[in-house]
Amino acid sequence: MQQPDLHRYEELARFVTGLVESGTLLPDSKAPSLRQISKQRGVSLSTALQAYRLLEDQGVLEARPKSGFYVARRGTLTLDVPGPSKPPGSATDVSVSRLVLRLLDYAADPDFVPLGCAIPSAELLSAGRLDRYLARAARMKGLEYNVYTPPRGDLALRQEIARRALRWGQALAPDDIAITCGCTEAVTLALKAVAEPGDTIAIESPTYFGLLQVIEALNLKALELPTHPSDGVDLDSLAQALASGGVAACLLSSSFNNPLGCTMPDEKKRELLRLLARHEVPLIEDDIYGEIYFDVERPKPFMALAPDGDILYCNSFSKTLAPGYRVGWIASSRRMRKILENKFAFTLCSPALPQAALAELLSSGGYDSHLRRMRRVFKDNVERTLRAVDRCFPAGTKVTRPAGGFVLWVELPPAVDSGRLFETALAEGICFAPGEVFSASKRYNHCLRVSCGYPWDRRIAEGIQALGALATAAAEAPPD
Ligand SMILES: Cc1ncc(COP(=O)(O)O)c(C=O)c1O
Structure with missing residues (x-):
């Protein structure tokens, strides 16, 4: 019909x-x-x-x-998956900020095909209902919300967050939670709570450049650990680093690391937690992609597996609902005093109205069906992008197969310099994230990250095809 x-x-x-x-x-x-x-x-x-x-x-x-x-040939991807990373094995100073700023100049510019920034499109975020709650809160109780909240943040929001966390086995009291300006402030507060300038933080490699920037800004050093694209950091390397006594904290993603997409199985998470407990080293976990899973179940955060562990849990609503609201949270039962002292010192408190609107949205229902829709779209976007990369990129390319999140990590043939490719792609109106920004030790310059945060359409399809052609030309070019 x-x-x-x-x-x-x-x-x-x-x-x-x-x-x-x-x-x-x-x-x-x-x-x-x-x-x-x-x-x-x-x-x-x-x-x-x-x-x-x-x-x-x-x-x-x-x-x-x-x-x-x-x-289309479904189920017959020809490109290999990248092997585990091999970072240098010693702690390094971090200096990625200049490179990252160059990326950010273009990543949010609508004139470029949006493969650069790991941000869902506004259409996918569909935050209209949240905006209406905010407008209503401003209209009805504007005076009440035009105040400093306590540094911990809105109690109703903390209660909603605690209620949701219980579903995946994370038992939190609202007082173990502090509201932050996004996950970035949560990670900053976590690092400030456990490390002093000059200390070394063990991290995944590659890792999200924003985490590297916080490490850089706090004058810490990064120890990049070999990381497998499916099950995360290598525990033997971590054990060695811990035995040498030079690691102040470990900063890992709970699930679907950006950019590799790796997630440790629960048993490996438990083993890591035992290792850290033995050496009395705290774990900072970033669970920002935890809700964007493609299988049937949400992966458990580390904190759900070791409720009494020295864990500082960080998350936000930036990838699922409202990056512009800048609402995130940090949870820790052991370190809250230090966290609150620093929260007060840095920002006094987070803005009240966005917190009130989010609390209202979570309590009124509908967030779960929104998440289900997002997961379906991201899964589909990742699948289509993967197939397009498989079709269009040069022989010898390797690409990850994430089971959640919405980014792909592409390892190009070694002759390709993704920094140069970035400049050529910009000239063609395409933005992606070059590999080097994901490393403290300036590696991965033959790699790149492609974001799948926008619904698949002709522009994205053509952008990936054009990027593949540029990468192929670079792979086939005679050496300088
Ligand atoms: C792993 C990871 N952590 C944190 C952030 C930043 O989160 P927020 O915008 O909530 O500060 C991002 C954004 O890309 C991310 O990928």
């Missing part, structure tokens, strides 16, 4: 997608020719072409030169 709100080409695209999904058209088989399908479905050739172009953008069909359209 014709759907009134669909164009004819969209209707035809849906029909063909149905054939693929039902298995009538098999992966890698030839799709009906444009002439056949236009005749069968009673549409013009140009409508059929428009439909096939849409299906190509959606990754359902592939156009093969001189041979027509084929059903």
